[in-house]
Amino acid sequence: MKKWFSSAVVAGMALLVFAGCGGGDEKTNEAGGGAVDVEVWLTPQWKGVMDAAEDGADYDSFFKEAAKRYKEENPDVNINVQVIPGEQRSDKLSVAIQTKTLPDIFFDSSFALSEYAHMGVLTPLDDIIDDETKSDIPASIWENVQINDQTYFYPFGHNPGTLAYNADMFKAAGLEEYIAGEHEIATWNVADFEKILTALKEHNDKVSPFGLYAKNNQGDTWNLTYMRMFGNKFFDEEGNIIVNEDNGVQALSYINDLRKKGLTTSGPESLTSNDVNAMFQNQQTAVNFTNAVLFSGIQKDMEDGKVNKFDMRLANIPSETDPLSFTYVTSSVVFNTGDDAKMQAAKDFVKFYSTDPELVKASKNTLPVRESVSKELAGELPYLEAYNKNAPYIINFSNNTPGYAELRNAFFPELQAVFTDAKTPKEGLDNFTEQGNRIIENNKKKSVIESGK
C-alpha cells in the first residue's frame, strides 16, 4: 500500500498545484480595465431563455442571454450568473453578508427575500421604475414588492397559488355541478367544499379527498391562507397578527373537523407538501394545493407519460367571502454592496431585462406581471384569463412583515399540535399569535426599514 499511497499523494499534490490556477470563470480585473463585474444569483426558476424545449435549455439560460444582449450595448459590464439551490439560499446569503461577498443581483420570489430588505442590505429600486412600468403592472403586485412605499423587488413574473382537483373523481362521485370549465378556476364556499369532500369519501374511501400537510414550513402559504377562509385578515393595520380572532379559530376548527371526519390525508402532521403533491399525482387525493408552475409541470408530466393522465382542473381556496387568492412574485433585488458603480450597473441590468420587450416575454414561464405582455401572450396561456379574474383578490400574504421566515417556523408546530389533538384550534392560534407578535416586535426593532435607521 505504501507505494500506491505515496504515489497518490504526490500525484494529488501535483494536480492540485496544476489545478491551482484553473477552475472557475475567468475573473476580470476591475481596477485595470475600468470594467464592472456584476454577479447575478438565482434559484432555479425556469429552463431556457423562453422555453424548456430549447437546445441546451437550463436555469441560467435566460440570464446568460440577457447578459449577452446587455453586453452588446454595455461592453464594460461583465455579468456572471450563478444558480444556487433554493434550499440553501439563506445559508449562502448569510455567509455572503458576513463576509461582504454579496452578489449584486438576486432573482427569486419576493417573499423569500423580504427579510434582506429589513436587514438593510437591499437597495430601493424606485429610481429605475418608470411611469410606463408602474401603470403596466397591477396594484396587487406592487403591494407584494413594496415595503413602506419603497420598491425593493422589481417584479418580473408571478405564480398564483390555488387548489387543483381531479375532475374525473368529481364526475364519478356525481359532483359535476362543482366542476368549472377546463380553463376556469372553480369557486366554492366552505359548505360546498365539505359537501364535495364528503361525496368523494363516500364514493371511494380509498382516496383521501383533501391533501392536508403540516410537517414543516414547506408549502405553508396554503395553510396560512386557509386561516382566512372565514374572513380573517391575519394581520391588522399595524401589522400585528390577529389570526386568533373568532373567524380565524373558526377556519382552523373547520379544517380540523375535516381531518377528524376522515376527509383529509391521514396524519397531516407528518406529511410534507411534496408528499401530498405526489399523492395527488398518483390519484390518492382528489383536491390538492397547487400553483401555476406546479400545475403546468404536472400537465407536462402527464403528456410525457411520467404521470397517468387524469382531468385536472383549478379551484380557488374555498372561502365564505371573496375568492382567496395569493401569488408569489418573481422579482429581482439589488444588494447594497457599497460599490456605487456596481450597484448602478446592477440596477441598469435589472431594468434592461425587466423592460426589454422581447425578454419580458419569458415571464410566461410563470405568469406575466405586465398587462401588456399578458395581452400579447394571451393566446399561448390558456389559464391567463382565469388567473387575471382573480387579480383583484390577491392578498399580500406575508404583509412583507419583518421576521416572516421566523413566523413560518412558529406556525406549523401549532398546526401539528392541533392535528394531533394536543391543542384546541383556539389554543394553537392563541399560542401562535402570541409568539408571532413577539417575533414581529423583535424584528421590527432590528429592521432598518421599520426603525427608520
Next chain:
Amino acid sequence: MKLIKKIKSMEPYDLITNIIVFLLALLSLFPIIWLITNSFKTSADIYKMPPDILPKSLYLGNFKELFNNQPALRWGFNSFFVSFITTALSVVLSSAAAYAFAKLNFKGKKVLFALFIASLMVPKETFIVPLFKIVVAFDWVDTYQSLIIPNLAMCFGVFMLKSFFESIPDSLRESAKLDGASEWTIFWKLMLPIAKPGIGALFILNFVTFWNDYLWQLLMARSKDMNTLTVGVAGLMQEINPNIGLRVAGAAVAALPMVVIFIVFQKYFTKGIAAGAVKE
C-alpha cells in the same frame, strides 16, 4: 453443496445466529437497493403507496436529465478529485502528527494534544465565516484549493491514529534507531505499514466526510464547472417543485465512488476499527 454441508453441520444456536445475521445483512443492503431502483422510477412512482419495490418499467429520464445539458461528469470528477485528494493529504498529515504525539517527546506535547482534542468539539459551522474570509483573502474562491486545503486539518485523524501508533511497541522504534534509521525512515518505512488498518479506516471515514461536505462546497463553488455532484444536483431542483427522481438519480451516482472506496479499503476498515482499541 459445500454450503448445505456446512449448514447441516452447524449447531442449532449457530444456525439461528447465522440466519439472523444474514437477514440483518440483507436489511442493511435495502437502502442501497431502494436508492438504485428508485433512480429508475418517475417522481410520482417513487411516492406511490403501496410502493413498487422494483420499477415496473426502466425509466431512464432521471439520468438523461442529469447528464443531458449538465456537466454532471465534471461534477462527478470534482467530487471524486476533491474528496480523494483531501482524504489522501489529510491522512498523511494526520498520521505524521499522530506519530509525533504517540512516539516523540517534546515540550508542551500534552497541552498541544489537549488542544487538538478540544478542537474536535467545535463544529465547522461556527468558524465557517472566518474560514471563508481567509479563502477570499487568498483569492481562492471557486478553485480546487478552496475545496481542499481548508479541510486538511482533521484532528479526528490525529486522535484516531495516535492510539494505533501507541499500540506499536517502542522496542521496534528503538531497534531501528540502533540500526541507524532516521526518524522519517522509521515513520515512513516501519510505522506507517504497521498502522495500515488504521489508515485504511481513516481513509474511508474521511472520504465519506469530504464527499458529503455540502455546505463548504456550496459556498466555495461559484461557477457551474466547479460544482461537486451533490451541489450540482441540488441546483437542478426547483424549490417549489423538487424533482425527487432526479435527486435520487444524483444520489445513486454519488454513492458509487463511496461504494468502490469502501470495497477497496474494507479489509483495513474492519481491522482498523477494532485494532486501535487494544493497547499492548
